[in-house]
Amino acid sequence: MAAHDTGRRRFLSGVSGTLGVALVTGCLGGTDDGEESPEPVVDAAESLEGDTDPEAWADVESLRFDGWVGGWVGVEPEPIADVENPTLVLVEGREYEITWENMDGVHHNFAFWDADHDVVNEYSTPGTDVQGETETLKIEATAEMETYRCEYQQARQRGDVVLLDSA
Incomplete structure (x- = not known):
């Protein structure tokens, strides 16, 4: 013993x-x-800062992300490519399509939150833990959108939303 x-x-x-x-x-x-x-937490990311110049976002209608437990990594458009948890610059009233791919087999989803940490207009994907599976969310940008997050990894998978006037 x-x-x-x-x-x-x-x-x-x-x-x-x-x-x-x-x-x-x-x-x-x-x-x-x-x-x-x-430094980025996710090895696939190259930066923590994307391009937030409104000109770079003028024609954006779709966004793609890779979902990792350490953070969202932007795939496209160019202003968010290879950026971990990039700030999104959206035009109020414009429709967008957001697609993300599960890269690590951990349960993730994609949701837009308001300042009170509530999901805006039910803009949330169901979530998946299947590596390689994708989910798509169609939204209309609204003034209530403060952040986007994974509701399962809220501390690491989150980014800010900047809203531009539609005019």
Whole structure:
């Protein structure tokens, strides 16, 4: 019994030491001042900032994303390509089609939320945990839209929405 306790203590000591080193070296994310890391979490992303110039969004009617547990990665249009959780610039009253693909087999969905964290106009996909499966959501951009999120990974899979006047 003593040999079992020694092995267990050695294992727990090793785990504690590894976690301590990870925290000291910053391997668990964040920076020394507690801010989030300026690098994308998802390896498929190249940036955290897309093009939010309204001119770049003038003709956009469809958007594509890859869904990862670490964040949404923009596929198209160009202003969001390879950007993790990009800000969407939408024109109020314009219709859009948003399609996303499950890249990791974890349950995701895509939803637009208002400032009170409620889904806007039922703009939410049912969700899927099937890797490679896609879901499409047709919306009309409204002033209530504040963010888009995965309702299952709300902290990591979220981005802002900027609404432009339709005029």
